[in-house]
Amino acid sequence: MDYQNELSGKIALVTGGTKGAGRAIAERLKSAGAKVVITARNQPELPDEDLYFIPADLSKPEGTDKVASEVFEKFGKIDILVNNLGGSETPGGGFAVLSNTDWEETIQTNLLAPVRLDKAFLPQMLEKKSGVIIHIASIQGKLPLYDSTLPYAAAKAGLINYSKGLSKEASPKGVRVLTVSPGWIMTEASKRMMQRISESTNISVEAATQSVMDALGGIPNGRPAYPEEVAELVGFLVSPRAGYLTGTEYVIDGGTVPTI
Template sequence: MNYPYEVRSSEFEGKRVLVTGGTAGVGLATVKRFALAGANVLTTARDSTDQLPEGVIFVKSDLATAEGTNLIAKEVLSQLGGIDIIAHVVGGSSSPAGGFSKLSDEDWQKSLNLNLFPAVRLNRLLVPEMLKQGHGSIVHVSSIQRILPLYESTIPYAAAKAALTNYSKSLSKEISPKGIRVNVVSPGWIGTDASNVWLEEIANTNKITVEEAKQTVMDALGGIPIGRPAKQEEVAELIAFLSSAKAGSINGAEYVIDGGTVPTV
């Protein structure tokens, strides 16, 4: 399995894990991380991939719909027999550029449907199972755009991620006394395959090199002090740590992984 870091194969042995959006980018890296560590993993996305590790259960669904989340909750309970860890990775932006005036109600609703409601709905369906057993861990993947929005193109995405982070804090206060921890991972720019394609498009459009395109993006973000986007496996490692017993006292927290992009404490 292609994963750049050494993983202890018994770390999550026997743990039942759901990873949403697990067929590409951070989601796929997270699936690999848990599978390497001995977990029983179920993942879901709109499209499959041949890169999933052996033994990982894939269920095709559209989590932007209530029907999709209902299906996944049923499959988790029937195929895994319960749930110990939920990593909500699914998300993204498809809003048109041009600022607030270009955004329709549909644009706003699509972003909320993809970036907020999948976590809300799946938690509502699966957290009761965690409460019955008295333990569990939930990690929501938000974004630094919740505090550093890009008004030119991703206003609804940033607002939805802000809502997800706020919801996460509320949820942690309610269920952590009953044994379930809730935390947030907020990445900045991540070097995924999709972002590499995007850089090539920028380079071709502006007749510059890919490296120059990368620098243009970093400049637009206000700079990344470490000089590069995060690796998807680095984000997966943080998700795994927060899900592990080693993070047993971490609850209701947000961990930013952005190479220093956000310029304030």
């Protein structure tokens, strides 16, 4: 079946949409006919005139204000909001090395930024009784790695819980709210990290990749996800074909999480 135009006439916003899974999601929604807005702090590495770019730091409230103002001025609405922005820059070494700033900045980026964006765009969705919000969380919401990403894991757990609660309020009013929790994704940044591990430990890139998979407890599927695989799931979830799906978390991790 051809789904090329199933999002025709829709306006989509993808945060963190300049690279990695965010860029793949933006490209996927564009291919389905949506007009796609992307936002991030830095310019896209690969400019695309068909993706409308708004530079903004969404970890700060003024970043959300800027994006919302420009989106409404330029397009008048948002039909699809993909809260993909996220990440962790905290140091390794466990709980004791984490500062208050580490915690606050991580929670701002991974939890409060999506909350602020929802607050900006959900009211007009509710007014027209249609729309889809996707929160990109992480398997660390259920499988935390304490050494270096504990604040990230805690923020993503909060995002999953918040997303479920929001769906209870918004779904009866016509707006679907869903969570997608990826495992390890082989982005360009991940590839560079594997190269650094390879060079610093004098092992092959393949061995470096395996060492990271081992640290996760293994990936039964034998490899990380490709960004396009995450994008394909999101493309389905925001489409009319998924019209009965709301309030649910979809894990895409190649079987990494060992429990039900």
